[in-house]
Amino acid sequence: MTTPLRALIIEDSQSDAELILLELRQGGFEPTYERVETAYEMTDALRRQTWDVILADYTLPKFSAPEALALLKKTGRDIPLLIISGSIGEETAVAAMKAGAHDYLMKDNLTRLPAAIQRELREAENRAERKSLEKQLLQAQKMESLGQLASGISHDFNNVLTGILGYSDLGLAKINLGHPLYPNFITIRKLAERAAGITRQLLAFARRQTIEAIDLNLNAIISDLLKLIATTLGEDIRIKFTPDAALKTVHADIAQIEQVLMNLCINARDAMPQGGALTIETKNIHLEKADCLALPNARPGSYVLLEVIDTGTGMEEKVREKIFEPFFTTKSPGKGTGLGLSLVYGIVRQHHGTIQVQSAPGKGTAFKVYFPSVEKPAIPKPSPPSLPPRGSGTILVVEDDPAVRNLIKLVLDNFGYAVLAADSVKEGLKIFQAHSNSITLILSDMVMPEASGMDLFRKIQELKQNVPFLFISGHFNHFEDPDFLLRNNFHLLEKPFSPSELAAKVDAILRKNEFNPSDRPDLN
Template identity: 40%
Template sequence: MQNEEHPAWLDILRRRAELVVRHTPIEAIIPKPPEPHRLLHELQVHQLELEMQNEELRRAQDALDIARARYFDLYDLAPVGYCTLNEQGLIVEANLTASGLLGVARGTLTQQRLSAFILPEDADIYYRHRKQLLNSPEPQSCMVRMRCAQGREFWAVLSSTLVSGGEPPSQRVTISDISELKRAEGSLRQSESRLRDAESLAHAGAITWDFDSDRTTWSDEVYSITGRSLGEPVLRLDECSSLFTPESATRFSEAIRQALTANSTFDLELEVVRPDGVHRQARARGAALRDARGRLVRLACSLQDITEQKQAEAERAALQSQLAQAQKLESIGRLASGVAHDFNNLLAVINGYAGFLSLELPAGDPLKLSAIEICKAGARASNLVAQLLAFSLTQANKSDAVSLNQIVVESVQMLRQVVGSDIEVITRLSQGAGPVLADADQLHQVILNLAVNARDAMPHGGRLEIATREVELDAAATLRHPDAAPGRFVVLTFTDSGTGMTAEVRERIFEPFFTTKEPGRGTGLGLATVYGILRQNGGWIEVETAVGRGSTFRIFLRQPEAAGETVQAEAVIKALAGRGETVLVVDDQQAVRQLARTVLVAAGYQVLEARDGAAALEIAHQHAGRIDVLLTDVVMPGTNGYLLSGKLRQLHAHLRVILTSGYSRDMLAGAESLSGDELFLRKPFGPEELTALVRQALERSGTQGGPASAAGA
């Protein structure tokens, strides 16, 4: 019954079935005649064959299922995309990863061109890639930028092979997303660029000798310091002695030997000899580095060009002789400061009475000319006193009435870069702080020096607060400092959260060249310069400090004396006389209002006063007559000058406005919208400036005559 055409595995199954049946007595199945017996035997054999075939099929199906699962894991879930392309470059098969990378469902991805997902800028790269693949049996790779269906762009490496055994040949392509690698490469290039920039700014380079590879690397700055070209061969660190003078080479070689044998570090100042013969001063610092097992792995050395620093040290030494001369003049400076203070008080009285006398005397009186000459002599005496004060620092300063708030605002923009991002700079500026008499450039220097001093006291970061406020000192208050004097002052305060100072250090901080910093980090002239500048400008400095509790420096700067300005004004008032017009003066500083009233009343104007915007509005409502001119400070508590002028113009449509402030108009113009016809008067102002600007405002408005024209609002 055996069929010779059956496959071999069927024959094996049949033999196994016959063995089973042969061991089972036929009588145990069914006692029948011989022919039915044989038939039953054959049926039994076939039944067993079928059962065995079914079992083999089940095993084959299980193996197929396992293979399919493995195929799914290895192909569809592979970390790279797989695609099969036909001869025309169309996708005929793709795994799930490729579908995800290209952003297209696998069912619709077939019959699309892979080149459609490549950016046009890289199309030529892919074209050459396919051409090389067809011309060479070797696998080919290329790097291109691709864009998925959703628009996301990514970098990819395409690796292609030709599938043999088919006509026409097909192409299998793997797609690897390397966007993260490209971003990492970009970050690495940026880091290397920043490192090169930092080395260039610091004039410092690095030399590394790796023992495992016996390879030495130089950073670009090392080539610059040593005067070598980037293409020249790199010297090993133990061969770098040829870069220095013989004496420096000996010390450098010994330092390298000690670092390798005794595991020590080195810090040397060396003299570099460039190929063109130019000598440069350099600082070399290095150490031998070991791994966790104590094995030497590399020797690293930094090389910094300190030529300019050494030259600066030489210049500083030369300046010390000049300082000795300056110290001889210190006693003269103290005398000049005291004499100038007394002379200023006397001159204020002399100039004041002479000015009022010249105003009161009639034009034909011969004594009037004498009074005017006294005023001129007093002015010259004031200039001489100012020069005497400037002499204490061997140079003339140009003290003027300046806005301390404005100088702080201008300086802070630079200070944030000087102190660094780890120090928080906070300003608390009093808007009521008036102008001070000082040299603006010197005040910028004072603020910079104090900020640098605070930065050095906070090496790990901290907080620096800069504040201004106005104070009036009486005789008792001046006893706390030998340079103090009664009067109105603006106080500039620097408060840091640094290390603070001991009492011994506090007593010496203003001594020239006294410093607690390590060599090379400070000259000791910063606070000494601050002290001298303040004395030259009639101010002084006070210090509060304690170890671990930071330091507070208070700078006192004198305000201009209004009395002197009034006298100077009244000599020219009559040329700009008023005709009884009404001026509303609004300022939160009583001294400013008093000065304006004195000048304007003497010039023939009627004056109304208000300390703020609310009081000014109340006066405007209650005043029955006409208000011709508003003279208002811009920055005041409550309503500012801009808003106040707008509200008052609703009551007095013809009102002319003069804005005044210690800030420049450029700094204020962006804060509010102006109508364009306002005039601006910068503080501190003189009587001539004030009366001239009031007259200009009135002429703009066409106001003529005196009180007769002031009827009605």
Template identity: 40%
Template sequence: MKKMVSNTKGSLAPKFSWKYENDEYLASSWKLFLKPRFLMPEWTIVLSQMKIDLLSHLRNFTIIFPLVVLLSLWIVVILSMVYIRRSLVPLAKLKEGTQRIAKSDFNSPVAITSGDEFEDLADSFNTMSGQLNRQFKALSTVAEIGNATTTILDISYLLNTEMNVIQKYLDFDRGMILLPQKEENCLYNAACYGYSDEHKEYLQQNKFYLTSVEQKEIFSLTFKGQKSFVVNDIAEIEKGVAKKSLEFMKEMNVHSFIYAPIVYEKKSLGVLTLENTIAKRILTQTDLDLIMGIASQTAVSIFNAMSFEKLQESEERFKKAFDSAASGVALIGIDGRFLEVNTQLCHMLGYTDEEILIKTLSDITHHDDQDIVVDSMKQMLDGAIPSTWYERRCLHKDGGVVWTFISSAILYDNAGHPLYFIYHIQDLTEKKKAEEEREKLEIQLRQSQKMESVGTLAGGIAHDFNNILSAIMGNAQLSQMDLSTDHPLQQRFEQIITAGNRATDLIKQILLFSRQSEQELRPIQIKPVVKEVLNLIRASLPASIEIRKEIFSNSTIVADPTQIHQIIMNFCTNAGHAMQEKGGILEVNLIDVELDSDFVSQHPDINPGPHVMLSVKDTGYGIPSHILNQIFDPFFTTKKKGDGTGMGLSVVHGIVKSHHGIITVDSTPGKGTTFTSYFPVVQTEIQSDNKTKKHLPTGSETILFIDDEPVLAEIGKNMLASLGYTVMAKNDSIEALEMVKAEPGRFHLIITDLTMPQMEGGELAENIWHIRSDIPIIICSGFNSKMTAGKLKEMGFKALIMKPISMEIMAQTVRRVLDEIAS
């Protein structure tokens, strides 16, 4: 046996090999430690095995171990694939869940029932998804309601839209918005969703009256007390609200609810109610916060809608007031252009809206009033005045003038910048016409009063003047009777009498002008009247005016000579006034003309046939065409104040018409004017004035002559005495009455003045007729407007002799009356 030792230092079991019969053995040895009680040497244990046998196990291991490792690897791979597969499916489901969430689909939960961590993860995921769903719906609700708030301004449509949004996103069975009805102090259902028709009818029939907060009506608490409620079961609040409210909620099948006040700036605008009829998830403070936020948005939207509604109503009222205003209203830009106008202004100026909106204020303003408009706008823009009031003339579309009264103001924005002017324009045209008419009437009234005064004065003058003329002309006539016909003084007395007659005609003109006498129409020739006027007018015209005349007509017309005199005098006076500065030619023509149908067709106020044409032409400054049709209007004049009243041509026009004639006028500014009048001719011969002495009728009767003027009484006595009558003259009416009483049958005729002191002629006559009713009485008067010929006849007077007394008229009248009585 051969021993080979191979050991490692420090090894607990020394190893060695040995051979036996060519077989090599491998061995290891261990020494045994024995306690001291074992009294023996140390023991060594040796383990040995043939080397070949030991290595055969190792060879088997090198073959089996890789196989085992490879198999293990396959098992590990298979197990890993199974595990991975089991892990990926839940993960895929979780991935799909996240993708659905990304697409806002929160209604499909992740279904994992693995019973491990993945199932727990899926449950957590689904819980998170539910929370996200609620938050998404809340945000969507808030966003859509916010959008509605900014875009919808109709309250009804707005509230119904909010209800639809809440129904779409929030998990409540039904909802309602209650608004106050101030007239009845209650709340009414303004919008709702989720209610059955039966419940809607119930809500419509029942009104939620706003009682005091102390009565604990739930809607009053919410609205008046601005208290919110979140209740998961109405049993929770049985002791906190009124019995009536509980009965209502039970009637409506309410299980859980949230009631929130709709409040804007501390003012309650309504109540938002959301309800569930069955048990659902627990309502939390988060839900209440969301609903309060929605209620707050609703409050803003209601306030905006109400404000817009009020604004619309205000604008509508403004528009109606703007368009329906009795006066014109306009908004005018700072540059003077029209921005907006109402119908009345368009009607006032004759424009359409489109036509006037392209114009400026200056375009419609009369050129003489432009400065007023410009200055007022400038002062307002400068801040000197806040507003203006003034009258100005506007221009109508047809070019006419529209008188207006304007009140204007300037409007500013919040920054103080001027925006535009607002103008109120009142049409004063009719008022101005009325004022002009009133002024004319006032002038006419003053003129009438003046004429009345003139008439009164003229009557007094006529009476006194005729008395004076009676004395002058009476004495002249008596003197002529005392002289021989060839006496040199006869001609002088005749001139006195002629002048007296002219003065008499002048008195008649004064009385006619003052309407104190009636016109005396009789057949006359115009020719001598024209000549007389030209003789009179020559002295009043300056030497620079030449008079040319062509007086050919000898035709007769029916006219009042005094009025014809007035016509010619007015024409000539106006012509002289038109030429007084530069001089010129005054041409007067009087000719016969035949008016044909063509002429008459243009002048319907006159008939065809023979007429006398009187024309007065001047070479003065002429009459402008735009006032030519006004010259015959009363009080119209172009003369300066004090130079004329505007009555002349108006009176002349009236006189010509009363004589069945017409007036035409032709004028060229700067060249002159021609007035032409036409009078119809009559085929009547005029008795020529015979200047030879006529035989005056005489008599021998006894006459009582009464006049308060001693001179006139004496003249009357002498005139009658010269005619052979026995005459008693008295200048006191009382003495005359006493004389008649003393000898009633003495007098055949009484002649008495009308106007006397103590007792007038009319009263005297009545007293005499009481004494003797058959005695004839003749009235002699200088003037009395009250005594007409008809009235005197009714009173019983036999005749009227006007002063100044003509010897011829006296003789003829006295003889005629006495002869009538005798017959």
């Protein structure tokens, strides 16, 4: 078997070059080559194509091996350069090696040339692999610290936004359309919603969104979304969906998968302002150890691959390196926030998947998203919940932030519940003990200054009281065990939430828990 070899030969004699080529062919290589004699010709050859090896004579009439080495160093390229000379003293040879030559050989004894080249190619490959791993590690560390920063900011932000959203809703409920303050309240609400949207995306990037994962078939999710995608992309973009009919199941959150798909499709649309083609493809794929080297955070195993391919503008490497960073955008202000792909990145990582992008200017872009597959049948997509009806029962609300506490109280009042409110765990416990046979649900903040929602939960458990808990928090990253939640009648609602989201959640929990609190043992 022969190995193709692209050799750049720096040599003023064609017959000497032929001798080198002969040796290479005898040594099992199939060389393609170019012979250059000057710095200008070498620069030009380096610019035109990539080379596996440079073979340089030591002295030429208008050029020399040390000059060639210096020139190569300037380009920053890692191509092994070997010196092949008719006459070279030991001292010069040592100096050349010090300057970065990889080996030197005598023209009258070239027998070890093929072996030397093989060694150099192997080493160059190792160097490239190491460099790529280092780059990946650096990138992963950068994304990790950006994630921490994002999650810190969004936590505090969420409390503020829950208040702003809720109070503007309550304000709106109290006035009618003709009121002079009506447009002001609407604007507050809209701006707060936008801020909540950004916070949500940042939290998703930081992998702090709670996932409600089920066993699903990606093809079903994509088919359901195709109509929306077609409307979003417009008439000038042809859409093709090539599903794998035998696609394996993935354990994933429907809403989040939809977000991934929509973001990739919208980006593809923006990259094809004159129209083009969008292809969505799914297939089963097994990643081997070697495949994982090129994929960030990937482990060998079975995956479902979702590919979104466009025929758009493509990206320069400089852009490609940054696309997953929050707020990186090449779009003009007001057109993009640069959060779309950060969100995609966070969601994919949270699903223990990985993402890869192939793109070149003018050649279009392909995003490859890998989700781990599971050997289970898929559950059909559930239908969306209907609006919550008026409720009944008594709810204990424990929340230290007075704005959020009063808001929840008002909302629950409006929906017909009786509300008992406490500003701390201590106070909450006291109220619970006094009213244990009427309380149907405890709604508590997770993070409070003196004792946490978790402390309250444990104290109530010690009392052997069977009461459902609904926790509200900016993020729930430590609750990834769905069994624990189910076993303990433990529910989560992420801030910021709208009044109807809160009411729907409370209604769903109480519906599932139709029991009479007065059946509980009396605590007094």
